[in-house]
Amino acid sequence: MKWQGKRQSSNIDDRRGKSGSGMGGGGFNPLLIGPLLKLLFSKTGLIIVGILVVFSIVTGINPLTFVGGIMNGGGQGFATESNYEPTAEEELLKDFSATILANTEEVWNRELENYRNPTLVLFTNSVSSACGNASAATGPFYCPADEKLYLDLSFFEDMERKLNAPGDFAQAYVIAHEVGHHIQKIMGITDEVHKLRGQLSEKEYNQYSVKLELQADFLAGVWAHYSQESMDWMDEGDLEEALNAANAIGDDRLQRQSGGRVVPDSFTHGTSAQRMKWFKKGFDTGDLSQGDTFSAADL
Secondary structure (H helix, E strand, O other): OOOOOOOOOOOEEEOOOEEEOOOOOOOOOHHHHHHHHHHHOOHHHHHHHHHHHHHHHHHOOOOHHHHHHHHOOOOOOOEEEOOOOOOHHHHHHHHHHHHHHHHHHHHHHHHOOOOOOOEEEEEOOEEEEOOEEEEHHHOOEEEOOOOEEEEEOHHHHHHHHOOOOOOHHHHHHHHHHHHHHHHHHHOOHHHHHHHOOOOOOHHHHHHHHHHHHHHHHHHHHHHHHHHHHHHOOOOOOHHHHHHHHHHHOOHHHHHHHOOOOOOHHHOOOOOHHHHHHHHHHHHHHOOHHHOOOOOOOOO
């Protein structure tokens, strides 16, 4: 892709080198009950309790405030600075990601009414979002609760080395797919699907999840269509890179690679063939009206 020198988005929340903590909502963490009680009834714990009581008498502060802070894992969460030094290659990936995000902003603000730009959060190892904590192993994800995209840039290296899906346009597809989920949130599709959780069996809900993911692939293809139309920045082989990436992250292929058997009822993202099909359909047509995966007779 001829992306260098293009506008970069300012909607970047760079948390690289920081570690997320807490669940973002100050929720109670039941996993800490046992360790906390063990501490309180130990000799050290009794000394701590005594100190807190004295501190409370002197200051008037309720010592349960500290206990609550321990049990909810830090309340709203915090970030700890480290001696993190990004490499030149990673800085290039940051610039690339900001450039792709900027172009999605241009395309979707032009193609959709009432579009609002999402924020891209860059992190390393782990991150705290409004949807909870996540590690880099989760892969890129979109959190509808805070309308942010989350990406550990090391995933791009994993794409090349572990998934055999290299290339800058493959990376662009990943970002555009998550932006596709943002569009679904804006259009109310995400909320409608999530309402079905608990009303359907796991197998039935998985089918809706697949349709949601395939529609995000379609929207990524639509972005690629209009992006190329306006920028003419794709090189020969770029489309194949995106299709190869879609193929690499199909449920059937991932299950096969993990050494397990392929279980269609457990699919949540779609097969390799389906993911390639819907991305290509979006790219070929650029027609949003053709992306209704929920009504499609054949996915």
